[in-house]
Amino acid sequence: MSTPIQITPGTRGVKKPAPVQKEDAMWLQKELLNANYADLSAARANNRKVSATFVPGNLNELLMCFDFARSLPETNALQNGMRKKSGKMIMDAERDGHSEDVCTYVKADLGMMLQGEVGPNGEPLPTPDVLLLSYTGCFTFMKWFELIRQKYNCETVMLHVPYQGDGNITKAMRDYVVKQLKEKVIPTLERVSGVKFDIDRLRQYMRESAKAEEDLVWTLQSAKHRPSPIDGYFGAVYYIGPIFTAFRGTPEATHYYATLRSEIEQRIREGKGPVTPDGEHPGEKYRLVVEGPPNWTSFREFWKMFYDEGAVVVASTYSKVGGVYDFGFRHDPEHPLESLAEYCMGCYTNLNFSQRIDMICKYMDEYQADGLLINSIKSCNSFSAGQLLILREVEKRTGKPAAFIESDLVDPRYFSAANIKNRLESYFQMVKQKRAASGAAAH
């Protein structure tokens, strides 16, 4: 069920990386994302309007109701990071006056604009006609689109999503978001696109979303098996790609998740572990929960540090950043706008600290994890501020060891491979010793 391919040849004189191994669903995912970039690049020629919006709290179903080609700036930055293009973009943005202290997704995006708005696929990306500022779980989003608006001069519509400060969603919060959708967002999208809103069309997309969500949850929860057939962090970033971006609500996404599910079912039947870029996982020695986004610029090298040691990530919080589905939420076509509001408010970074800690502890228990690893990202205060308290609380509540490493999303200057590798090796030693100690105590 996995197919090796040769990735794009590197620079002359640089050692070629080994052929990448991927599950078939991963290839399908790649095709989908490439298709979206092709769609964006051809939007002007096809006389289509273009929207840009963020991953957490994205309203893909709604945007599709207006026939927008859909761009997601974090995904562009991420893809540029994986293709080793983001470093220069960030430095260009810094030379243009942006502080070294702020989010590198923003700077990679602005740097891409400075370089002529050529997308990760090598084709020019169109200027958006509308920026849908879904202001969910991250303050930087607001500044990001204000910055882009200053450059593009395009229309921006704000959807302010209240934070779950008290750990719940109140009626007032829901009403606030629904009112914004009805009175601000939908009228703006109608005006910009020239397409009249059809709520039944929205309902149909949401029905499709719910089907894909069901299979995504099944896939992520398959990691409860021993050995886990998936990696719930490095592998999961492929799995969440379509549903967190321009495909949620499409038949293509439904097909993708059904394909993924059957592939994972097969792996479980065969008792196999996850597929890594170097082939089959060498064998599950450590089961981890990971909090925080991955580093994208050295993604493969980072992942290798785990599977080389026999570690599998069985659950992660990052895979919930574009929607928390594993605690029951599904897009509900019977209450479309209310459901969109709940979706936005329920994304991981919109949860308060107690909710985040509860979620991690639950994962530690249900996925029988050996420990927690926090990858603290310099760029992302929404995730990172307070993670050291999360670490203490989870250790206290679960009695399992936790570790802390630091890197960045797309700034290669903040990925120190030697430091991270050292820390991980020490951490795995600690898990091993702790396990041996508890084994000895049991006897």
Add this chain to the structure above:
Amino acid sequence: MNVQEIVKRCEDLYEDLRFGAVKSWKAAHPGGKAIGYMPIYVPREIIHAAGMLPVGIFGGGDQLEVIQGDAYYQSYICRIPRSTIELGLTGRLDCLDGMLFPSICDVIRNLSGMWQIMFKDKYVKYFDVPQNYDDGIGGSFYIHEMQQLREDLGRLAGKPVTDEALRASIAVYNENRKAVQAMYDLRAAKPWQVPTSELYLLLRAGLVLPPEEHTPLVRAYVEAAAAEERPMRDNARVVLTGAFCEQPPLSLIKSIELSGCYIVEDDFMLVMRWLLDEVPVTGDPLEELSKAFLHRSASTSSKYDEKKEDKGMFLLKQVRDNGGEGVVFAAPSFCDPALLERPMLQGVLAKHKVPYTAFKYAENTGQMAPIREQSGTFADSIKLWNAA
């Protein structure tokens, strides 16, 4: 009291990291409660109407040694949350019965959740404010947020917060805002009479004193400062922006002044000037507070600008209304809102030919020479530019 006595009193309050003024207030008001709040803005009227003392917590400054607080934060997070945690863990905030964390940035937002976990016996609220400015949308939400706070504080006080009490508190804060504005007006007109290092201390006093005490203190200062004989210098008139949350050390403000700048407008402690005019004391009090917030409040980088054309206009107006000759961007290191906003504001200033300079600080910045040099050079360039 003369200027020196007033300033000395304010300086003592500023330096007292044990919050003696709050303890004294509580001793004088048996059963009275004190509620802390962080930058940028909370409607203090509601706390006051509940019979409580609103207390501004703006970090630990440069006199607090942060030991425990550092264990909670990575090096790339600003300093105010770590010094605030230090204040909490060392018992300095024990005199507070609750803390409000307004919607300002991800760091302060997350600190609200940390506080809930670390100080379980205290009332803790993340106070959300709308980024939609329609009365029927953002206004409804905001009124609900304020109503929630009002009910929570009523429960804590043991009696409901009435409309009458709210109207009376609105009137008290209208007076306070007027007094503070008068101080700003005097500084803008005669900055040599009102050094910003003094104005700043007067503002800081307002974080710990009840408004009934702070308002007359500010008025007394304005009267005394206006009468003081102080030399007028040939300084450059600058607007300082970006210091709305983590505060610069007092020595930094003094350094800017010593380098040849008169600060004629700033965004320190915006809570005292957030609402730009009087809030009506008739009608529904929460509705009036909401309208003031939505339609007549200050602009800062944590607040969304609905239209591209709005960006920077508030700052530009501050420059023009106060005869500013340049802008000093002084932002705390790692402050996302201020640092992300900065290039946009600089673009607007450049378009309108307003010179600017920029630097970063932390609340415990100790080395003032580079800042003095930079602001001094900036002041010189303004003078040369204007003369040319």
